[in-house]
Amino acid sequence: MHRPIFGHSFAVLVAPILLSVLAFYFLSKKKNNAARNAADADNGAPGSLTAPTDTDFGGSSSSPTGNCYEVFLSFKGSDTRKGFTDHLYHGLVDAGVDTFRDDDELCQGQDIRPVLMEAITNSKVLIPIFSESYGTSSWCLDELVQIMERKNNNGQIVLPIFYKVKPSDVGHQRGSFGDAFLKREKRLLKRGFDPTTLENWKKALLEVSTLSGYEADGYEADLVKSIVRKVLSELKKKFELDISENSVGIDRHVKEIMEFVDTKKSHATLFVGIHGMGGIGKTTLAKAIYNKLSNQFEHRSFIADIRESWKRNGAHYLRNQLIYDILKHENKVHNEDKGTTYISCKFKCKKVLLLLDDVDDVIRLKRLAGNRDWFSSGSMVIITTRNERILEEFGVDYPYDHKEMDNDQSMILFSKHAFRRDSPPREFEDLAHKVVSITKGLPLSLEVLGSLLCGQKLAFWRATIDKLKEVPPKEVREKLRISYEVLEYEQKQIFLDIACFFVGTDSRTASYMWDACQFFPGAGIEVLRFMSLIKIGDDHQLRMHDQLKDLGKEIVREENRREPRNRSRLWDYKEVKKVLKKNKGTGKIEAIDRTEGSSEGSGETAKRDGDIYTEEQFKNLTSLRFLHVKGAHLTGDFKDSMEGLRWLRWRECPMNFEVNNFPAEELAVLEMP
Structure with missing residues (x-):
């Protein structure tokens, strides 16, 4: 009995089928490319991406692609598809963000305009990537018009990226971007192109150029990381748990x-x-x-x-x-x-x-x-x-x-912060359960650790869990400290400043000092907020949970347990008085709050300051950048004292005081009510 020979006969049978499939694929791809190129051709139709009516989708909210996206990328393929856009796309996807870009999401052979329109409509964050020839594409400009309409009508977030072009050049069609756009405009007008569409494009370009975005003028890897972090932060805002939404376990x-x-x-x-x-x-x-x-x-x-x-x-x-x-x-x-x-x-x-x-x-x-x-x-x-x-x-x-949350409730709360959903993705299930088990149902730890792990890769998760396992079960503060340790230097300084001094302070005021100290408060505050280490109230006031505030103060105390003068920040009434009155200041002290209030651990209310301070008591405070006194008297010649002071908050300042050569050159904030 002979064995059947499949090799040759099978190939003969399958080859025509494979050839047909490949032919259909390339034909469909060519058709889609032709459709897009037609919109970009000089003699092409306007190609506006008009919003679909209810009848276009039969009144259904279902998507033709079957997906709702978190981010939509608009870009000129020939400029950035294989470079920056590809890096950004994969950076977002690796962080767990559902991201739309046409070459991955569009089914071959279908009418892509409704799909693009719905992708723009359903995406929470819209990212136009402006490159030199972005303005030569009718398709890109039509997308931009729709993007700006969604921002203005639906409140969707727009994060423009200016890739090797200036925002002002995009907005006013100048420079290399403007040259390419204007040449295209002239050719279109000669062929009877609709001038209203051109005006809509220009209006959208001008409006988007005024938005806060990113300029690609440095290391692209760092830029991608910043954008991914910003996107995650914006998406997380949609899931932040205020009292109306936080029904987890309550x-x-x-x-x-x-x-x-x-x-x-x-x-x-x-x-x-x-x-x-x-x-x-x-x-x-x-x-x-x-x-x-x-x-x-x-x-x-x-x-x-x-x-x-x-x-x-x-x-x-x-x-x-x-x-x-x-x-x-x-x-x-x-x-x-x-x-x-x-x-x-x-x-x-x-x-x-x-x-x-x-x-x-x-x-x-x-x-x-x-x-x-x-x-x-x-x-x-x-x-x-x-x-x-x-x-x-x-x-x-x-x-x-009030007891801790049970395991199911803990998983929901943790998942909201780690994944922006109520349960973990399959590949993170085991790791998520380990984190929830370690936190023992404490909401603050679940929120902070979830925020720390949001958008991170599996290796980072495993390393963080290993650190958590080393912390004693009830040491909540040490669990929270793990999030502090991953911060950059400038972000740590902002965190410690808030913990020690600025809870309840307007973030805009504090940012003047941080900016003067080159702590980059715009990015720093965003990172701290995203990581649930701080919150910003509707009145711009800085908020921080007591556990995190205590953590910050403990970190400062650890700088030197026995000698307060060798710490970076002083806020305890008795400790400040001891350091200043005995002229024990050092160059390590960066901030002092010497005001009315309770001396920590004493439970007693301090009396109004009312003391007289001379230049001698501040002579050695060469690194002091923040000073808060109330009702105190400053007198003497302050030349060569506190030269780095950025913020003086002098409440109940006496009407008559004699201060010479006070170091005001570096002041960013002066409060003397």
Whole structure:
């Protein structure tokens, strides 16, 4: 019996099929290229990418390509397809970003205009890459018009990249970019091209040239990294968890507390306390309860971050905030007894909802919430604290112990920050479970570590997990420190400055100093925000979680445990006084805050400064760039002292003072209210 011979006969059978497939492929590719070239030909039609109507897609939201993209790249293929655009595309894809570029995404033989239009419409970030001959392509310019329309109408993000051309040359059609564009324009006009389309192109070019983008004038690898990081940051903003979205694991806690509240229909004021470790999500839970109940109260007040605000602003500031929130008018109460009498008298007939966040002292709690007689019947006071004993001593009605998240909830929260979705991709599943297991359900760690790992490759994940395994299970601060260690030098300086001095400060003001010190605050703040190490409020104020703030201060203390004068930053009242009064300043000190507030660990409120400082006490502070004093007197000749000072914040500055040769040449910020 002979074996069948497949080799020759099989080839004879299959060859015609393969030839047909290849012929169809190249014919389709040629057809698509011809379609695109037709739009770029001098005698071609305008080729506008008009937006599809509902009937174009039958009213369906489904995509012809079956995909919704995160990034759309618009580029002139002959200029950058095989170089910069290819590097950027793969950089984005490697970071887990769904990216559209026509040669990869378009099915051969289909009408590509609707596909391109829908890709632009559905992408969250639109990146036009302007090269020298970008303006010679009708196709590219039509894409640009649609990109700018999506930005203006839908709020989509546009990040222009100017590849070996200047933004002003693109916007005003000058230089080599303008030469190529204008030659093309003349040829088109001779052939009766629609002048309205030309004006739309010019308008889009001018508008996009004014946007904040990137210029390719250095190392392209570094530029790609910066763009990828920026894209990830912008995409992450869509998933940032404010109180309205952060339902991960919180519903069960809200339900438990509300069940208790609903059973207490008494006429007395109800006090509910939420306690737990830092970073566990106490404030988020308290806000959720507050929001759920707020429509039942005419008078409401939310006093945030009492522990820090009390140190920075004092009791009177917080009491006056409370009075303004409830009564809606200014009232400056500066006397302790009068303040208590005023609040207890004026609030007695008010049904109040009050949220006191991060209380660290029972005396402070009593000064703000007093007792049940301060408020009308039906009032409710919510208190968050790390210290359960404060709630016991105050006598709250319901102390709630806020526990860690369970494994499923932890994975959802971690995935939102690491992958911008609710679950990890298949190739990251095992590693994600390891991180979640190590963090033990602490929301802050899940958020920070997820942000650290977002967009990183598997090797970086494995190295980070190895570091986490070396940290003792309950050492939260050391887990968070891993994110600090990967920062660049300038970013570390900004982080430490915020932790020690600038929580609650306008980021724009602080950036003047950081810019003068060449810390590159634009990029630095963006990196810190992306990594969840800071947040920026709607009022531009810098925000930082207490655990991260404590981490920053601990890093500074580690510079020299025994001698504060050998640290880079001083903020503790007693330590600053010791260094300045005894002329123990050194060139290592870069920033000093010598103001009213609590001396750390003492629990006592410092008196107003009021001291007199001479040039001798600052003579050795050759590296000082930030100085904050309040009510102090400076006197003497400051020549050759503090020559590098970039920011002087002198609150309650005396009307008469004698200072000669004060080093103002390098000042970027001067505050003397």
